[in-house]
Amino acid sequence: MEEPLTREQLLDMYYYMKLTRMVEERLQRLYRQGKIVGGLYRSLGQEGESVASAYALEEGDFLAVMIRNLGALFVRGIRPWEIFTQYMGKGTSPTRGKDSIVHFGSVERGIIPPISHLGDLIPVMAGIALASKMQRKRSVALTYIGDGGTSTGVFHEGLNFAAVLKLPLIVIAEDNGYAYSTPKHRQMAIENIADRAIGYGIFGETVDGNDVIAVYHATRRAIERAREGLGPTLLEVKTFRMRGHAEHDDAWYVPREVLEYWQKRDPILRLEIYLKEHGMADETDFEAITHRIEQEIEADLQYAEQSPMPDPRIALEGVYAETPSVSEAPLPSEHAVKSRS
Amino acid sequence: MPVLTYLEAIRQGLWEEMERDERVFLLGEDIGVYGGAFKVTEGFLERFGEERVIDTPISEAAIVGAAIGAALVGLRPVAEMQFIDFISIAFDQLTNFAAKCRYRWGAGVPIVVRGPCGGGVHGGPFHSQNVEAYFFHTPGLKIVEPATPYDAKGLIKAAIRDEDPVLYFEHKYLYRRIRGEVPEDDYIVPIGKADIKRPGRDVTILTYGWMVHKSLEAAEIVAQEDIEVEVVDLRTLLPLDDETILSSVAKTGRAVIVHEDTRTGGIAGEIAMRLNERIFEYLEAPVVRVTAPDTPIPFSPPLEEFFLPQVEEIVQAVRWVANY
Numbered sequence: 001m002e003e004p005l006t007r008e009q010l011l012d013m014y015y016y017m018k019l020t021r022m023v024e025e026r027l028q029r030l031y032r033q034g035k036i037v038g039g040l041y042r043s044l045g046q047e048g049e050s051v052a053s054a055y056a057l058e059e060g061d062f063l064a065v066m067i068r069n070l071g072a073l074f075v076r077g078i079r080p081w082e083i084f085t086q087y088m089g090k091g092t093s094p095t096r097g098k099d100s101i102v103h104f105g106s107v108e109r110g111i112i113p114p115i116s117h118l119g120d121l122i123p124v125m126a127g128i129a130l131a132s133k134m135q136r137k138r139s140v141a142l143t144y145i146g147d148g149g150t151s152t153g154v155f156h157e158g159l160n161f162a163a164v165l166k167l168p169l170i171v172i173a174e175d176n177g178y179a180y181s182t183p184k185h186r187q188m189a190i191e192n193i194a195d196r197a198i199g200y201g202i203f204g205e206t207v208d209g210n211d212v213i214a215v216y217h218a219t220r221r222a223i224e225r226a227r228e229g230l231g232p233t234l235l236e237v238k239t240f241r242m243r244g245h246a247e248h249d250d251a252w253y254v255p256r257e258v259l260e261y262w263q264k265r266d267p268i269l270r271l272e273i274y275l276k277e278h279g280m281a282d283e284t285d286f287e288a289i290t291h292r293i294e295q296e297i298e299a300d301l302q303y304a305e306q307s308p309m310p311d312p313r314i315a316l317e318g319v320y321a322e323t324p325s326v327s328e329a330p331l332p333s334e335h336a337v338k339s340r341s
Numbered sequence: 342m343p344v345l346t347y348l349e350a351i352r353q354g355l356w357e358e359m360e361r362d363e364r365v366f367l368l369g370e371d372i373g374v375y376g377g378a379f380k381v382t383e384g385f386l387e388r389f390g391e392e393r394v395i396d397t398p399i400s401e402a403a404i405v406g407a408a409i410g411a412a413l414v415g416l417r418p419v420a421e422m423q424f425i426d427f428i429s430i431a432f433d434q435l436t437n438f439a440a441k442c443r444y445r446w447g448a449g450v451p452i453v454v455r456g457p458c459g460g461g462v463h464g465g466p467f468h469s470q471n472v473e474a475y476f477f478h479t480p481g482l483k484i485v486e487p488a489t490p491y492d493a494k495g496l497i498k499a500a501i502r503d504e505d506p507v508l509y510f511e512h513k514y515l516y517r518r519i520r521g522e523v524p525e526d527d528y529i530v531p532i533g534k535a536d537i538k539r540p541g542r543d544v545t546i547l548t549y550g551w552m553v554h555k556s557l558e559a560a561e562i563v564a565q566e567d568i569e570v571e572v573v574d575l576r577t578l579l580p581l582d583d584e585t586i587l588s589s590v591a592k593t594g595r596a597v598i599v600h601e602d603t604r605t606g607g608i609a610g611e612i613a614m615r616l617n618e619r620i621f622e623y624l625e626a627p628v629v630r631v632t633a634p635d636t637p638i639p640f641s642p643p644l645e646e647f648f649l650p651q652v653e654e655i656v657q658a659v660r661w662v663a664n665y
Binding site: 094112 | 366392393395397398400401402403404405406407408409410411412413414415416418433434437438441443444445446447448449480481483503504505580
């Protein structure tokens, strides 16, 4: 029997969802003010599944996010200043300006960053799961893929590989309706992504992605199976992308009724209703959390805004473990003179 | 000193690294029970067990991807491509994932991806290719290709111990045809260091892989005409050993670059440019190259032979620059 989530845990998840939304709202203002570099990818409407799935992980587990999983990063301890500095391309950002958005991480913190090529994380996380198994560790690896990303060849290769080797891997497949402008029915001829699990001989499950409690428990089940050596799970979460692919895209191709349908099923709103109905929290609690987040965001944003841009010379650093870069190669004349004797 | 084939030297290097370091493991298609398509990993499963010698599905992207993941958390995977041609399926994992991790977020990816390359065995368009140029253009990767048993063992060991992703190309024509002395003790051939396989004062041949042997044959022929050729075996293609390359050509003033890979966009073009940029005033003749033509590698023996650079072409190129 599943242990029900406590009030503290639910409020914790509420905090992370709300933090995600408010950081993104702030980023949206910064975007309009021209203060961030490049595009802005919102996870509006999907904060629940990101937060709840990551919340089900434990210390020592590995997480790899895609662009709409900011909430999962916060659960794993990433702070807003890291996101702000990344988006602003600052020298204090985790990648020192070398990459943007959620493209950062650290093995020590159990966070593996994505590349933009969809699906490529699945075999990489399978490899981490493989290492965990070889090293007799309990760790599991969890990553995400959108409905569009499941159309890639590497999605298949990665899941099948993990299935054959029975690796402790959890892949959260997010059906959020659209991949950029392409609706799900142009990505696949099936209704539920989790149906694919049967073809791999692994566990598959579809849950309401905007129900954080359901996502949390489904992820826990997948994690338990993985720790018991029962192999990977393809866990599908049904949710919806409430904004365009990125902020430049007004998503005119999404029918208004669909947005209205999902608006009513907003994951934050739903958790608020649940908490109130169960007498676990009221508006005062929500306001207190919101107020706390406002303060956190202000402080972190101030730090980010005051941070310097990176020293251009670091563009040459870090390609290899050894430092020599092209610019540091010995001068040709030295060779020539030395060897002409 | 024991005499081993090129293939045995690779096997011995892999074996010793697996004995030395329990983090080292192998993954690939048919490498365990079957011992590998070319039997490089024969006997490994029996000695090291199926956890460290992993037979995988036919999924090159997953093989390389999983190697990357395992390397990120402290293991030392060696992934085999059954034929190096199939590395194209793992292109993204190598060029976009492995090669960029350290630069983007400071994470080293100490993987080795190895496999048989090259022609000469009538393998046709998909079992004979030389793929270095695809990866030569990717900062963050390293590429090595040994020509001798000694270098084969020393380079596989260096590749496994390297902190960055290394592509290790082994020439299938050399597997059982080339023998040489290989020390039994632990040694490495450092990555990034070329080797002068034959010293000479008149013309430098810069080459690697099978073409080292053809170049040495050519050098022998022109030596009878009193043209002393220096044969530089690049051994590491990325990063190139500028020091050895530039020193040798500055000394001889004449360079012929020989590769089995096709012409346009091949490594010869880059080397010629470096010579031009850095030691132009030491050149006594235009830099020339002997390469395969810009076609896929054909199957039928007469076509393949015509496609592959031959000793006579190298001889002619050397004579031309020597007499310029």
